[in-house]
Every structure is written in structure tokens, then in C-alpha cells.
Amino acid sequence: MLGLDRVGALDGFFHLGGTSLQSAAVAVALDEANDVVVPVSQIHRTPTPHELARWLATAPRRPGAEPAPSVTGRPGPSKPVPLTPSVAKCVVLPFELVCPTTWWIEGELDLRALMAALGDIHHRHQALHARYRRTDPPTAIIPPNPGMPQLRLLADATTEHDALDQLAEAVQQPLDYTQGRNWRAALIRNKTTNRILFGIGIHHIAFDGWSYGLLVRDLSHAYTARHTGHKPTWTHPAPTLHQSYDEHTRLRNAADLQTQRTYWREQLRDLPRQGEGPATAPLEQTLAWGPKAGHTVTVTPEVLDRWDRAARDQRFSRSSYFVAAFASALRAIHQQDDIALLMVVAKRGSRVLDSAFTTRLNLNCVRVRFDGPQDDKLVLRVDETIRDLMRAQDVPFAETADDPAAGLSGEVVASLPTFVFQDNVVVPLELPGCRAEEVVDPYAREVPNGLTVEVLPRVDHALLRVTIRTDYLPYSFAEELNHHMLRFLEDGPAGTPTAG
Incomplete structure (x- = not known):
């Protein structure tokens, strides 16, 4: 996995330069080789071959694979399917x-093949056509x-900006997942350039950043087949919702949850409210929908x-120096030395969950305590905090x-900002006879916080x-935050010379 000629039995995976994404790949490889259930957190808890081998000796083995659901005969009534917590x-x-x-699509788009390919994906993945029920506990009906799925063909636009606005409005309409309306697609042509803007909107209940790669691969494969007049054939069936639930349960049962809960109670004790803004509103209001805006800068x-050279030399991760930049920016704005933020952690590292359309996102808290005005060890301490988080x-x-022992108030929870490091594999959309260029939105339209x-x-x-939610924060806050983050990164790692 690390591309090394030799690894000693007592060498630590992360001290050798392993990343969180690679630790997920290790978990999958161990599963495939030994049919053993390996939580990614275990790679972080036992990072040497010696420690991991001792744990594997008593780890739960994976039961026999469930048969694929039948596609012949009359289907019987569907029973409620349990859902993973995420x-x-x-x-x-x-x-x-x-x-x-x-x-943006350039070339001769085969509309009939596209519509058929969307249908192929819809039938292949239960998450895209399930009806999610607001029961206690929540379930789904297949x-x-x-x-x-719905495919809307919009009237031609006169400019690219107009096309982007119209498509965003069409795709972002609410989706009633309780009725199985979980996704849609739309097309609009810019009549000036003859380019086509193609958009897909999927409710977060069935989709996340990792699912994006599955969507692009499956769409490219199905469209290519339909374009040549054939139905697509798949190497493996997609996991069912029930298989995803069972896999999550096996992974959770294999983890040391009590030790993890103890860590979080200590980590979050006496957590202060984070600055101003969302905390002035009730928690339930911060989970509602609101107007948003965005600001983007280039590193x-x-x-x-x-930074990457310093990360290799000092053994810290990319996400660590970006979290340090975020925390430093919040400190500069709020004048607080105890900064906390929610970090999105995707539950990867399972051959079942990694091939399922779903949301596998978990939120965990990164707490950054500053040590004086010039904190030269900040990035290394943040890195150690993130390593503890991953364990x-x-x-x-x-x-x-919700744990009373943690002592968190709703006001504190509502004030926590969110950090996302989008390290998902970026896959190009490949449609025969066309060239596709992905559009990066000016802000994350799907976030409510x-x-x-x-x-x-x-x-x-x-x-x-x-x-940002503009009903809580002014647009100038987004600009100021990005300014501080970029300045932190441009100043460079402690102990390294600046350019020039």
C-alpha cells in the first residue's frame, strides 16, 4: 500500500507516511484476503503489523455472502428495511x-441512451428508489x-450564466424521499455555444462524496452500453440497503465503543460556544433550510x-494543516484560544459500503487549544488530535x-462550524462522442448549517x-475567513523558508 520495499513488524503505518484514505484501503484489502470485519478505526488503534496481527487473531469473521435479490417472478410485499445511523x-x-x-457537455449527446442509462442506475441501486419512512426507528420500503427517475428538458438559455442558474433551480427543487423521489436529472442547452449543461440532484439520504465516483462510473458504463444498443452488464450486483445495514452493524460490533465513548466525554468536556452567529438561534432552527452564499480562493x-513537503518530513497529514488554517482563522476573528469544529469523516474501508449508494458520513469534533500567540507546534498537535479522532x-x-456526561448544551452544538476535506476520488464522466467538464458550484448547496x-x-x-448561511453571517465573514486561512497557508510551515 505504501510502495515500500520492506516494512518491519513494529513499524507504524502512519509514521511510514500512510494516510486515512490508505488506511481505508488496507481495511478493505484485509477483508478481501481473510474475510474478516476490520473497522478503519482499528488500523489507527493498532497501526503496526505486530499489533494488527494480534487483533486479527481474535477478530470476528465475515459470514457467508447473502444471495443477490431475485429479479424473476412476481415480487412479494416489501418488508421494512433497517437503516444505518448515517x-x-x-x-x-x-x-x-x-x-x-x-x-458541461460538448458533442453529440445521445439523449435516448442517457435516459435509458439513468433508468439502469435507478434500478441498480436501492437507495435511489427506496421510500424512506419516518418511523421509530427509521426504515425504508423497497x-x-x-x-x-425524472429527467427535465429545460428551454434553451442565452448565456452560460443563465443556463447555470436555471439548471441549479431545477435540480435543487426539494425531493420527497418518503415517496421514493430521491433524485432527478435535468438538461439545458446554451444556444450561443451549443453546449449542453447536464445536472443531477440526489438527496443526501442516498448520496455523499464517495457515491459521486460510483455515480460517474455507473453512468459512463451504462451510457456506453446503451449508446451501442445494448443493456449494461455489471460485474457485481450493487449492495442492497439491508446488506449495507448488516455490514455497518458488523463493523460497529467489532469496534471498542466503550473506550471511544470515554475519549469523547473527556475531549468535549467544558467545550465553549464558538464565536457568534448560528449559536444565537435555537438548534432546531440551525438544522432548517436557509439562504446561502459562498466564497472560494485558490491555494x-x-x-x-x-506544505506537502513539510508533511512528508514531519509526518502530518494534508487535512491537519488545513484544519490548523481553519482554526487559526476562527481564532483571529473570534479572539478565542479554544476552538472546536466538526470534521466530516466518511465511513469507508468496507468492500460492501464502499460500493453502495448511501450517505456514510459521520461528524466528529476536532478541538484546538492554542498555546500562546506564536504556536509553532500547532499543526503537529492538530495532527495528533485528528489521529485520536480517527481511533x-x-x-x-x-x-x-446526547450524552449527559459530555455536558454539551444545544447552544454550543449549534455554534460549531464544519470542516470537510474532499479526498474522494475524482472520476471523469466519459460519454462516447462527447467531452464532459465538471462544474464546481460557488457554494455547497446541500449544507444546512x-x-x-x-x-x-x-x-x-x-x-x-x-x-455560509446569510441569515446568520454576512458575506464579508466568508471573505475574511478565507483571507485568514490563505494567509496562514502562505506563511508556510514553521521552520521552512518562504518563497524568494
Whole structure:
């Protein structure tokens, strides 16, 4: 996994330069080789081959694979399917929680093949056609006839800006997942350039950043087949909702949850409210929908390279120096030395969950305590905090926030900003005879909270995208926050010379 000629039995995976994404790949590889259930948190808790081997000797083995659901004969009545916690929590969220994905298409688009390919994906993935029920606990019903997703053909636009606005309005309309309306697609042509803007909106209950790669691969495969007049054939069936639930249960049962809960109680004790803004509103209001705006800046290749070289030398992760930049910016604005933010952690590292359309996102808290005005060890301490977080990632923040022993108030929870490092694999959409170019939205349309900072890595640079709720924060706050983050990154790692 690390590309090394030799690894000693007592060498630590992360001290050798392993990343969180690679730790998920290790968990999958161990599962495939040994049919053993391996939570990613366990790679962080036992990072040497020696420690991991001792744990594997007593780890739970995976039961035999469930048969694929039958596609012949008359379907019987569907029984309620239990949901994983990350999906279940979306059942109480608004219908507006729609994740958009958009491409400009150049070339001769085969509309009939596209419509058929969308139908193929709709039938393949239960998450896209299930009816999610607001029961206690939440469940889903799989309809015997999934139907087809909605594809809207919009009237031609006169400019690219007009096309983007119209498509966003069409795709972002609320989706009633209780009725199985979980996603839609739309097309609009810019009659000036003859380019087509193609957009897909999927409710967050069935979609996340990792699902994006599955969507693009499946759409490219199905469209290619339909374009040549054939039905697509799949190497493996997609996991059912029930298989995803069972897999999550096995992973959770294999984790040391009590130790993780103890860590979170200590980590979050006496957590202060974070600045102003969303905390002035009730918690239930911060979970509602509201107007948003965004501000994006570019981290240049030169700045990124300096930090990445320091990260390799000092063994800290990319996400760590971006979290440090975010925390430092909040400190500069709020004049607080105890900064906390919610970090999105995707539950990856399972061959079942990694191939499922779903939301596998977990929120955990990163707490940053500053040590004086010039904190030269900040990034290293943030990195150690994130490593502790990854060891305790199986306990969601929501569970901790409801724990009386943690002592968190609703006001404190509502004030926490969110950090997302989008390290998902970026896959190009490949449609025969066409060229597709992904569109990066100016803000994260799907987030309901007051403040979210995302890092969007690209081939040789990165984007910092700040999304704010404008009913809580002025647009100038997003600009100021990005200014402070960019200044922190441009100043460079402690102990390294600046350019020039």
C-alpha cells in the first residue's frame, strides 16, 4: 500500500507516511484476503503489523455472502428495511438537502441512451428508489416497481450564466424521499455555444462524496452500453440497503465503543460556544433550510508543495494543516484560544459500503487549544488530535452530544462550524462522442448549517470553499475567513523558508 520495499513488524503505518484514505484501503484489502470485519478505526488503534496481527487473531469473521435479490417472478410485499445511523439521521432532515453534480457537455449527446442509462442506475441501486419512512426507528420500503427517475428538458438559455442558474433551480427543487423521489436529472442547452449543461440532484439520504465516483462510473458504463444498443452488464450486483445495514452493524460490533465513548466525554468536556452567529438561534432552527452564499480562493501549487513537503518530513497529514488554517482563522476573528469544529469523516474501508449508494458520513469534533500567540507546534498537535479522532471515529458526534456526561448544551452544538476535506476520488464522466467538464458550484448547496469550509484538492492546487448561511453571517465573514486561512497557508510551515 505504501510502495515500500520492506516494512518491519513494529513499524507504524502512519509514521511510514500512510494516510486515512490508505488506511481505508488496507481495511478493505484485509477483508478481501481473510474475510474478516476490520473497522478503519482499528488500523489507527493498532497501526503496526505486530499489533494488527494480534487483533486479527481474535477478530470476528465475515459470514457467508447473502444471495443477490431475485429479479424473476412476481415480487412479494416489501418488508421494512433497517437503516444505518448515517442514513437514519437524514430522515428528519428537510427535503431540500439535495446534492448537485453538474457537467458541461460538448458533442453529440445521445439523449435516448442517457435516459435509458439513468433508468439502469435507478434500478441498480436501492437507495435511489427506496421510500424512506419516518418511523421509530427509521426504515425504508423497497417498492416492487422502482419506476424511472425524472429527467427535465429545460428551454434553451442565452448565456452560460443563465443556463447555470436555471439548471441549479431545477435540480435543487426539494425531493420527497418518503415517496421514493430521491433524485432527478435535468438538461439545458446554451444556444450561443451549443453546449449542453447536464445536472443531477440526489438527496443526501442516498448520496455523499464517495457515491459521486460510483455515480460517474455507473453512468459512463451504462451510457456506453446503451449508446451501442445494448443493456449494461455489471460485474457485481450493487449492495442492497439491508446488506449495507448488516455490514455497518458488523463493523460497529467489532469496534471498542466503550473506550471511544470515554475519549469523547473527556475531549468535549467544558467545550465553549464558538464565536457568534448560528449559536444565537435555537438548534432546531440551525438544522432548517436557509439562504446561502459562498466564497472560494485558490491555494497555489507553490504553497501546496511547501506544505506537502513539510508533511512528508514531519509526518502530518494534508487535512491537519488545513484544519490548523481553519482554526487559526476562527481564532483571529473570534479572539478565542479554544476552538472546536466538526470534521466530516466518511465511513469507508468496507468492500460492501464502499460500493453502495448511501450517505456514510459521520461528524466528529476536532478541538484546538492554542498555546500562546506564536504556536509553532500547532499543526503537529492538530495532527495528533485528528489521529485520536480517527481511533474513536465509530462513535458519532450526535451520540456524544446526547450524552449527559459530555455536558454539551444545544447552544454550543449549534455554534460549531464544519470542516470537510474532499479526498474522494475524482472520476471523469466519459460519454462516447462527447467531452464532459465538471462544474464546481460557488457554494455547497446541500449544507444546512451556518458555516462550512471545504478543501477541494485538484491535480496541482486546491480550492478553499467557504459556505455560509446569510441569515446568520454576512458575506464579508466568508471573505475574511478565507483571507485568514490563505494567509496562514502562505506563511508556510514553521521552520521552512518562504518563497524568494
